[in-house]
Every structure is written in C-alpha cells, then in structure tokens.
Amino acid sequence: MNWRGIWAIYRFEMHRFRRTLWTGLAVPVITTSLYFIVFGSAIGSRMTEIGGVPYGSFIVPGLMLLSVFTESIFNASFGIHMPRFTGTIYEILSAPMSAFETVLGYVGAAASKAMIVALVIFATAHLFVPVSVLHPLLALLFLLLVTLTFCMFGFIIGIWAKGFEQLQVIPLLVVTPLTFLGGSFYSIEMLAEPWRTITLFNPVVYLVNGFRWTFFGTADVAFGTALAATAAFAGACLLGIWWIFRTGYRLKA
Template identity: 65%
Template sequence: MNWRAVGAIYGFEMARWRRTLLQSVVSPVISTSLYFVVFGAAIGSAITAIDGVSYGAYIVPGLVMLTLLTQSISNASFGIYFPRFSGTIYEILSAPVSPVEIVLGYVGAAATKSVILGLIILATASLFVPLRIDHPFVMILFLLLTAATFSLFGFLIGIWADGFEKLQLVPLLIVTPLTFLGGSFYSIKMLPPFWETVSLFNPVVYLVSGFRWSFFGQSDVGVAISLAMTGLFLVLCLATVAWIFRTGYRLKA
C-alpha cells in the first residue's frame, strides 16, 4: 500500500476544503439552525412529544443524517469530477497509484469532512435542545458507515457526471426527497398502514431509524436491520467502484 500517495490525495482534498470553510461549514450550520427555528420552535410547540422524546430533540438525528448524506455525496462527487474536468485525472491514473489508493484518498477525505460537519451539527443542536446519546459507540459506527457509504456513492456520481449540473441532479432530486420522506422529521409509525409499508422501501428510513436508536434507544425498524441495509449499500458501492476501475468507464474516455 502506497500510503504516501493516499496521504497526498487526502491532504490535497482537505486543503481545498479548508479554503472554502464559509461554504463548506458555515452555510450548513446556518441552515440547520433555521431548521430548529422552524421545526423545533414553530411546529414543535404544537407537537408535545414522540415516544416520550421532545420533538426538538427527536428531529436531531434526522437533521444530522440529512447533512451527512448530502455533504458526503457533494464532497466526494466534486472531488473526483474536478480532476476529470481539468484533465489531471490522467496524471493520477498514470502514476504508480492503485485504484484502492485513489479511492482511499478521495473517499477518505470526503468522509472525514462529512463526519466533522456532522459532529458540528450535533454540537449546534445541543445549543437548542437537551440531547442524550444512549449508545455513543453505535452512534459513531452509524456516522462512520454512512459517511463512507455515501462518499463512495458520491464518488460514483462524480465519475458518471459529464457536467457540473449532473453533480447536483441525484442529491437534489433523489437523495434529499428520500431523506425528508425517510422519517427525518417524524416517525413512520405515525403514518397510515399503507404508507408505513411504502416507507419501508425507502433506504434512508433504515439509516435514520438506526441512527435515532443510538440516541434514544427507540427506532422504527430494528437496529440490526438498519446496520445490514447500510452494509449492503456499502458493498454495492464498492463492487461498482471496482467495476469502474476494471473497465475504465468514464475515466479513460
């Protein structure tokens, strides 16, 4: 393993992130604060509690997961797309760097940024509502697994996209709606039986549910199922990345 190459790619991506802290960190924190003002204060005043948890605290895992998913995809997709756009990807492909090392550098940097931002959002949330974390190790596990999985997914989008507008196509039109409909701001058990069943086909439900269990010890689906679904999506992303480097899809064209 060429750790120097991994460190070079990782360091470059982290340095680029530090140069855009206003856009990368401050903007999501402000957006999350607005969610708490609107949902926590305005709507939360009309909803006393969900399963014994105040509404303001109940939406915290959903907000963290929303930020984690969107930022993981955004960071990873732009990280690999820009070298393709500028042509510098050929220098990386011709260098003595294996596909595993390339993925580790780009995906590792994207996942690191997302985890840092998720922890900042969590700290920001604690200023608005009292929080408890019943299972901190499970919370960290979900945080790391989700960040790595969706950074890989963003890596795939960055390779698939042939224009800047396509980088935002999947996050805006697919991931964000699925997150809002995935129990981020409510329990799917509050839905009519038919729509509760339909919600179980939304993969984000399992992410939010498992992450919420780590906070309050309660979830819409079993935590083991949530971990299994996250692991399954991670394996699918890894298999797709392996196929891309084996065939050169969108990399050598």
Template identity: 75%
Template sequence: MNLHGIWSIYRFEMARFRRTVWTSLMVPVITTTLYFVVFGTAIGSAMNQVSGVPYGAFIVPGLMLLSIFSESILNASLGIYMPKFTGTMYEILSAPLSPIETVLGYVGAAASKSMVIGLVILATAYLFVDLSILHPVAMVFYLLLVAVTFSLFGFAIGIWARGFEQLQVIPLLIVTPLTFLGGAFYSVTILPEPWRTVTLFNPVVYLINGFRWTFFGTSDVTPGVSLGVTALFLLACLAWIGWIFRTGWRLKN
C-alpha cells in the same frame, strides 16, 4: 501500499475544505438553526413527544444525516469530477496508485469533511435542545459508516457525471426527497396505510432509524435491519466502484 499517494490526495482534498472552511461550516450551522427555529420551536411546541423523545431532540439524528448524505456525495463527487473537468485526471491515472489507494484518498477526505460537518451540527443542536446520546460509540461508528457509504456513492457519481448538472441530479432529485420522506422529521409509525408500508421501501428510513437508535435506543425498525441495509448499500457502492476501475468506465479509454 502507496501511503504517500493516499496522503497526497487526502491532503489535496482537505485543502479545498480549508479554503472554504467558513462557508463549509457556517452553512450547516445556519441551516440547522433554521430547522430548529421552524421545526423545533414553531412546530415542535405543538408536538409533545415522538416515540417517547421530545420532538426537538427527535429530529437531531435526521438533521445530521440530511447534511451527511448531501455533503458526502457533494465532496466525493466533486473531488473526483474536478480532475476530469480540468484535465488533471491524467496524473491520477498515470500514478502508481491502486484503485483502493485512490478511493481511500478521495473517499477518506470526503468522509472526514462530512464527519466534521455532522459533529458541528450536533454541537449546534446542543444549543437548542436538551440532548443525551445513549450509545455514543455506536453513534460515531454509524456516522462514520454512513459518511463512508455516501462518499463512496458520491465518488461513483463523480465518475458517472459528464457535467456539473449531473453532479446535482442524484443528490437533489433522489437523495434529498428520500431523506425528507424517510422519517427525518417524523416517525413512520404515524403514517396511515398504505404510506406506512410504502415508506418501508425507502432505504433512507433504515439509515435514519438506525442512527436514531444510537441516540435514544428507540427506532421504527430493528437496529440490526438498519445496519444490514446500510452495509448492503456500502457493498453495492463498493461493487459499482470496483466495476468502474475494472472496466475503466468513464475513467479511461
């Protein structure tokens, strides 16, 4: 195992995070604050409880995942896309690193960054709502699982992308809409049919509900199914990345 190699990539990627630490941290703090002002205070005051949870607290897991999804994808995709863009990819490809070691370095760094941001959002949320976490260990595990899964997804997107525009396409046009429609701010049980059934085809519903279960012990779908869907997505991302390294697709000629 090339531990020095993994650590070098990890440190390099974290150094970029450190260079932009204030922007990286202030953006989620401000965004979360705005969500709480709009949804928690303005709209939330008109809504008492959702699934037995005060509305302000109910939206916290969804808010966290909204940022975790986008930050994981953005950091991991940018991490591997930048060497392609600047031409320094030659060094990664010619280094004595296995695909697993390369992925550990990039995805580990991207997941670490989004975990930090997720926890900063959680800390910000405590300023606005009375919140207690029912299953804290499961919450951290789930947060890590989602961060790693979406970082893997971002890593694959970074290899797929041929330009900066393509880096943005999937997070902005697919992931964010699916998150908003996936019950980040509402319970899917309040939707009328057929939308309620249609919503169940959105995989993000399962991710958000699984994460929400770790907070409140309640969920629109069974926690086991949520975990299964997340694990399935993780495996799909791993399979995609495995195929990329096996074939060299968009990585090397």
C-alpha cells in the same frame, strides 16, 4: 501500499475544503439553526413528544444525516469530477496508485469533512435542545459507515456525471426527497397505510432509524435491520467502484 500517494490526495482534498472553510461550516450551522427554529419551535411546540423523546431532540439524528448525505455526495463527487473536468486526472491515472488507494484518498477526505460537519451540527443542536446519546460509540461507528457509504456513492456520481449539472441531479432529485420522506423529521408510525408500508421501501428509513436508535434506544426499525440495510448499500457502492476501475468506465478510453 502507496501511503504517501493516498496521503497526498487526502491532503490535497482537505486543502480544497480549507479554502472554503468558513462557508463550509457556516452553512450547516445556519441551516441547522433554521430547522430548529421552524421544526423545533414552530411545529415542535405542538408535537411535544415522539415515542417518549421530545420532538426537538427527535429530529437531531435526522438533521445530522441530512447534512451527511448531501455533504458526502457533494464532496466526493466534486473531488473526483473536478480532475476529470480539468484533465488533471491524467496524473492520478499514471501514478503508481491502485484503485483502492485512489478511492481511499478521495473518499477518506470527503468523509472527514462530512463527519466534521455532522459533529458541528450536533454541537449546534445543543444550543437549542437537550441531546444525549445512549450508545455514543455505536453512534459514531454507524455515522462513519453511513458517511463512507455516501462518499463512495458520491464518488460513483462524480465518475458518472458528464457535467457539473449532473452532479446535482442525484442529490437534489433523489436523495433529498427520500430523506424528507424517510422519517428524518417524523416517525413512520405516524403515517397511515398504505404510506407506512411504501415508506419501508425507502432506504433512508433504515439509515435514519439505525442512527436514531443509537441516540434514544428506540426507533421504527430494529437496529440490526438498519445496520444490515446500510451494510448492503455500502456493499453495492463498493461493487460499483470496483466495476468502474475494472472497466475504466469514464476514466480511461
């Protein structure tokens, strides 16, 4: 293993995040606060409880994941797209780095930042609502799995995208709608048929409910099912990355 090479990429990426540290952290804090003001106070005052959980607390896992999805995809896709765009990718390709090591550097850094943002949101949520986590270790591991998966997904998008505009397409047009429609801010039990069944085809449902279960011990979907769905998505992303490096797709002529 070229640990020094992995560490070099990791540090380079983390350094890039540090340059925009304050905006990088202020954005999730402000966004989360806005969500709590709108959902928590305005709407939450009429909803009170979902499945025995106060509405304000109920939306915390969903809020964390919403940011994790966008942060992961954005950081990882931008991280690999930038060297492709400027041409500095030549150095990565000519270095004694395996595909796994390269991905570990980029995805590792993107995941670190996304995890930090998730934890900042968690801390911010405490200012508004009482939040306790029933299975803290499971919650952390599940969050890590989701983060790594979306970072890999972002890495694929960063390779696939032909320009900066395309980097935004998947997160804005696919991931955000699926997140809002995937029970991040409500229980799918509240939906009428056929919408309830249709919603079950939305993969985000499993991610959000798996994470929510680690908080409250109750969710719309069994934790095992949620974990299996998340692992399947992670596996698909791994396969995609493996294929990219095997074929040199948009990396090598």
